[in-house]
Amino acid sequence: MIRASLLPAAGLLLLAAAGTAHADGSGSATLDAVKARGQLVCGVEGSTPGFSIPDSQGVYRGLDVDGCKAVAAAILGDSSKVKYVPLTSTNRFTALQAAEIDVLIRETTWTMGREASLGAEFAGINFYDGTGFIVKTAQGIKSAKELDGASVCVQPGTSTELAIADYFRQAKLKFTPILIDNYPELQAAFISGRCDVLSNDSSALATFRATQAKPADFMLLPEIISKEPLGPMVRKGDDKWFDIIRWTYFAQLIAEEHGLTSATIDAAATSQEPEVRRFLGLEGDLGKALGLDNKWAYNAIKQVGNAAEIWDRNMTPLGVPRGINALWNKGGLMYAPPMR
Amino acid sequence: MAATHVVAEGPPVTAARDRPPADLVGPVAWLRRNLFNSWWSSAISILLGYLLVRWAWGLIDWAFVNAVWTLPATANPLDLAMPCRKLEGAGACWAMVGDKWRFILFGRYPYDMQWRPALCVVLFIALYGASANRLFWRKELLWIWIATLTVIAVLMWGGVLGMGFVPQDQWGGLPITLILATFGLAFAFPLAVAVALGRRSREMPVVRVLCVGYVELIRGVPLISLLFMASVMFPLFMPEGLNPDKLLRAQIAIILFAAAYLAEVVRAGLQALPKGQYEAADALGLSYWQKTRTIILPQALRMVIPPLVNTFIGFFKDTSLVLIIGIFDLLTAGKVAMADPVWSGFSTEIYIVVALIYFGFCYAMSSYSRGLEKQFGKAKNR
Numbered sequence: 001m002i003r004a005s006l007l008p009a010a011g012l013l014l015l016a017a018a019g020t021a022h023a024d025g026s027g028s029a030t031l032d033a034v035k036a037r038g039q040l041v042c043g044v045e046g047s048t049p050g051f052s053i054p055d056s057q058g059v060y061r062g063l064d065v066d067g068c069k070a071v072a073a074a075i076l077g078d079s080s081k082v083k084y085v086p087l088t089s090t091n092r093f094t095a096l097q098a099a100e101i102d103v104l105i106r107e108t109t110w111t112m113g114r115e116a117s118l119g120a121e122f123a124g125i126n127f128y129d130g131t132g133f134i135v136k137t138a139q140g141i142k143s144a145k146e147l148d149g150a151s152v153c154v155q156p157g158t159s160t161e162l163a164i165a166d167y168f169r170q171a172k173l174k175f176t177p178i179l180i181d182n183y184p185e186l187q188a189a190f191i192s193g194r195c196d197v198l199s200n201d202s203s204a205l206a207t208f209r210a211t212q213a214k215p216a217d218f219m220l221l222p223e224i225i226s227k228e229p230l231g232p233m234v235r236k237g238d239d240k241w242f243d244i245i246r247w248t249y250f251a252q253l254i255a256e257e258h259g260l261t262s263a264t265i266d267a268a269a270t271s272q273e274p275e276v277r278r279f280l281g282l283e284g285d286l287g288k289a290l291g292l293d294n295k296w297a298y299n300a301i302k303q304v305g306n307a308a309e310i311w312d313r314n315m316t317p318l319g320v321p322r323g324i325n326a327l328w329n330k331g332g333l334m335y336a337p338p339m340r
Numbered sequence: 341m342a343a344t345h346v347v348a349e350g351p352p353v354t355a356a357r358d359r360p361p362a363d364l365v366g367p368v369a370w371l372r373r374n375l376f377n378s379w380w381s382s383a384i385s386i387l388l389g390y391l392l393v394r395w396a397w398g399l400i401d402w403a404f405v406n407a408v409w410t411l412p413a414t415a416n417p418l419d420l421a422m423p424c425r426k427l428e429g430a431g432a433c434w435a436m437v438g439d440k441w442r443f444i445l446f447g448r449y450p451y452d453m454q455w456r457p458a459l460c461v462v463l464f465i466a467l468y469g470a471s472a473n474r475l476f477w478r479k480e481l482l483w484i485w486i487a488t489l490t491v492i493a494v495l496m497w498g499g500v501l502g503m504g505f506v507p508q509d510q511w512g513g514l515p516i517t518l519i520l521a522t523f524g525l526a527f528a529f530p531l532a533v534a535v536a537l538g539r540r541s542r543e544m545p546v547v548r549v550l551c552v553g554y555v556e557l558i559r560g561v562p563l564i565s566l567l568f569m570a571s572v573m574f575p576l577f578m579p580e581g582l583n584p585d586k587l588l589r590a591q592i593a594i595i596l597f598a599a600a601y602l603a604e605v606v607r608a609g610l611q612a613l614p615k616g617q618y619e620a621a622d623a624l625g626l627s628y629w630q631k632t633r634t635i636i637l638p639q640a641l642r643m644v645i646p647p648l649v650n651t652f653i654g655f656f657k658d659t660s661l662v663l664i665i666g667i668f669d670l671l672t673a674g675k676v677a678m679a680d681p682v683w684s685g686f687s688t689e690i691y692i693v694v695a696l697i698y699f700g701f702c703y704a705m706s707s708y709s710r711g712l713e714k715q716f717g718k719a720k721n722r
Contacts, residue, residue: 046666049681056439056680058448058512083509085586086666091572098575184678184687191685211418211684213425317418318681 026291028240030102031075039081042068043101046086049207050318051107051127060084063314064105067126067232067249070304071103074248074296079303093118096235103245104233109159123245125231128324128333130224131163132202134209137219139196144171144223151176153186153195163226164199201228203320210319244290250336251297254279255306256327257336262305265298278339286339297339307334406431411438421683433686437693440677444690447512447668453504456495457515463492464518472708474715485526492519508587512668514697516587520659520669524594525652531595532602537632539603540610551603558600563661566593571665590662598655605647609640642716649709653702670694 026032034040044052044064052062069079085101096104097119107129108114110122133152135141144167154161156179168175178195180186187208190198198205202224209218232249234242255261258276260268268276277283281294288294304310311322326332375385408423408431424433437444445461446454467488470476476484496515499505511519538544538551558566570589613636621631641648660671668676674694678687 047676047679049679049684053679054443054448054676056443056677057451058443058446058510059451060448083507085509086668088664088666090568091665094572094576098578100575182687184685187685188687207681208684211421211681213422213428317416 026240028238028244028291030099030235030238030241031244031291034075034102038076039083040068040072040075040103041083041085041101042071043085043087043092043095043104043106044068045106046084048107048204050203050314050320052084052086052105061314063127063310064107066304066310066314067105068103070252070300071245071248073299073303074251075244075292077293077295077299079300093120096120096233099235102234102241106233107230108233110229110231119236120233121236121242122231122233123242124249125229125333126249127203127230129201129203129228129230131160131167131199131226131228132205132224133221134190134198134205134218135196135221137217141196141219141221144221144225145173147175147197148173149175150197151178151195153178153180153190153198155179155183155186155200156181159226159228160200167225203315203318206320207318215319240291244292247290248296248300250339251279251300252305252307252310253327253334253336254339255297255301256308257329260301260306261309262302265301275339284340402430403432408433408435409438411435417682421686424683424686433683433689436683436686436689440680440683440690441693443513443677444670444673444693445513447516447673448510449512449515450504450506450510453498453506456498456503456506457511457513460492460495460515461518463488463495464515464522467522468704508585511587513673514670516662516668517656517659517670519587520591520594520662521656523591524598524659525655527595528598528602528655531599533606533637535599535603536606536610539607555600555603558597559604563594563597563658564664566597567661567665569593586665587667590665590667594655594659598651601651601655602648605644605651606640608647609642609644610636612643613640645709645713645716649705653705656701656705657698670697 026035042065044060044062046060047053048062050062052060052064054060065084068082068084072082073079085095087095087101087104087106092104092106092108093114095101103123104120105126107127108122109129110125115121133144133147141147147168152164152175154164154177161177161179164175164177176195178189180189187198189195198208200208202220205220209215209220212218232245234245254275255265258268258273258279260276260279265280269280269282271277271280274283278286280298281287281296285294287296290296293299305313307327311325315322322332324331324333326334328335376382406427408427411420412423412435414420414422420439421433421436424435427433442451442454446457449457467485470484471481494500495503496511497506497508535551535554538547539555541548541551567590570593571586574589617635617639618631621635626635660669662669663672663675666672671694674690677683678690
């Protein structure tokens with residue numbers, strides 16, 4: 001009898017506790033933590049050109065870094081309030097699981113296995129990459145199908161290594177892998193002729209080509225043999241936080257679609273276009289619904305720029321063509337749902 | 341060899357000569373005795389000499405004659421490396437070091453505040469210098485250490501005296517290497533002495549078993565796995581958001597690891613001390629701590645200076661293993677500097693610079709220890 005009457009009472013207490021928790025916070029533990037800290041903690045790779053690497057003055061730059069900055073601008077109104085945590089491919093997921101970082105933006109390939117088993121999920125795709133090959137133009141190779149018997153320079157333990165093994169087996173071609181862990185040494189080995197082909201993500205190969213003294217001496221083969229969609233990752237179970245990361249990224253695409261750049265966004269305040277007005281927080285309460293200020297998207301674009309600006313800042317100087325990473329209406333795969 | 345040796349040291353052939361003949365002493369004689377004493381010895385000497393000269397010639401050509409020393413004035417950062425690329429490996433690209441040296445030395449520390457870590461490096465070196473001088477070996481040295489390390493902490497963190505606050509995740513380069521090595525060895529050494537004494541203790545079996553267990557456990561795993569434990573496993577056991585800093589975790593792992601090795605070195609010294617010393621101290625009626633402090637340790641530690649310094653040097657270099665857990669020490673900063681696409685393909689120059697810095701510190705340590713041995717040995721060799 002006593003037990004029966006106690007149970008509902010305990011249930012009520014629990015409900016009350018949950019209610020007060022709701023009243024205090026935004027409903028997202030991660031968002032509350034970021035706001036209380038006044039800083040976003042962002043896991044990055046830390047040494048890949050174009051994605052995240054410190055320049056000669058020690059300032060982090062890159063596509064992933066700009067992703068962190070946009071989130072910080074959207075939440076805190078200041079893109080500089082980010083703490084970057086460089087992570088290796090081994091400790092990145094632990095860092096996310098142990099809440100050492102708020103979000104992982106570290107060239108991580110979206111795969112089913114990762115999403116199903118790691119307790120974390122992908123909030124979008126900020127870069128469509130894929131494994132490719134680069135050869136010396138003088139070799140006269142025009143296609144990956146001509147690579148029978150080639151020696152291929154590749155970093156051991158990467159998804160690239162698995163992808164080329166699959167590719168050559170499927171195409172019934174023979175190849176000799178030349179495995180070198182250190183990427184600068186791998187590049188040097190390819191230049192000095194220790195292998196016929198260098199294989200890596202196509203973005204990295206384009207960078208390699210663009211930084212050579214004579215880029216025309218090297219040629220990217222047309223085949224892209226694997227899908228490597230890279231994106232930001234968050235812990236499962238915090239859906240509001242997931243929404244913020246996802247929509248901050250969509251905001252960059254929507255801004256590009258509407259031609260809003262960091263330079264023109266202030267002038268856009270007079271625009272009568274409904275979606276632009278909602279974007280700027282002049283109409284509706286979309287920002288509030290995310291648990292943020294209504295100016296969240298404005299801050300992100302004003303301080304960091306739209307998707308095209310971010311690309312031009314980080315990838316264009318490296319000679320990486322935008323290709324499938326362009327907007328959907330310009331022949332690419334980048335597509336954001338409407339903001340309404 | 342033995343025969344000529346005897347001749348060389350033998351008495352002069354005639355009393356009229358006041359100098360030994362030129363073919364028995366002097367550089368020519370030395371060459372003949374050691375490098376050209378038979379036809380195959382001459383052949384090997386000439387071959388090796390030729391290779392050495394050629395190699396040295398190539399090195400000078402590469403490192404000095406053909407090298408690019410200055411950065412070109414260009415608006416496009418990607419063109420910075422063009423003069424170096426045009427050499428196609430015929431010369432060193434020191435311009436790269438010119439572009440990157442501040443990043444290698446200070447990592448991601450805010451650029452306009454880098455005088456602070458620079459001053460810290462100077463303070464560290466001054467501290468080592470002062471501690472090396474026997475004139476300073478008194479109690480006050482401890483206070484000097486505490487004061488200097490406090491100043492270093494204030495300089496690195498800032499946040500007072502008008503200096504901006506710089507969180508640990510932005511520290512990097514040489515100061516990190518010196519911090520890890522200095523704190524690592526400074527804390528590991530007393531711990532090691534305690535563990536070594538504990539392991540030799542007869543009255544306290546529990547302490548002895550604990551000390552043996554600690555040493556064997558730590559020595560049984562590589563430093564890399566300890567660092568991995570500290571950086572990957574440890575956070576999983578902590579409540580969410582309550583994590584000690586990554587640098588601190590790595591520092592503790594290094595202290596624990598170094599202490600286990602140093603403890604074994606110290607124990608070797610304790611065991612090498614003649615039993616008579618222990619018995620004489622007991623006969624004087626000294627307590628355990630008096631005996632240990634005034635009789636046992638001074639003699640035991642003096643005996644193990646070479647292996648101690650050997651371990652110190654090893655650990656100074658082992659701090660570079662924090663590379664794998666993403667801490668920006670000197671070597672990591674160098675590696676990240678190499679990854680810059682502007683300078684892709686150039687890495688030898690940075691490795692050479694980093695190696696020279698490591699060599700400077702390690703060589704200073706080993707030549708100091710040689711001097712120390714000589715000084716301490718004087719009493720014994722008299």
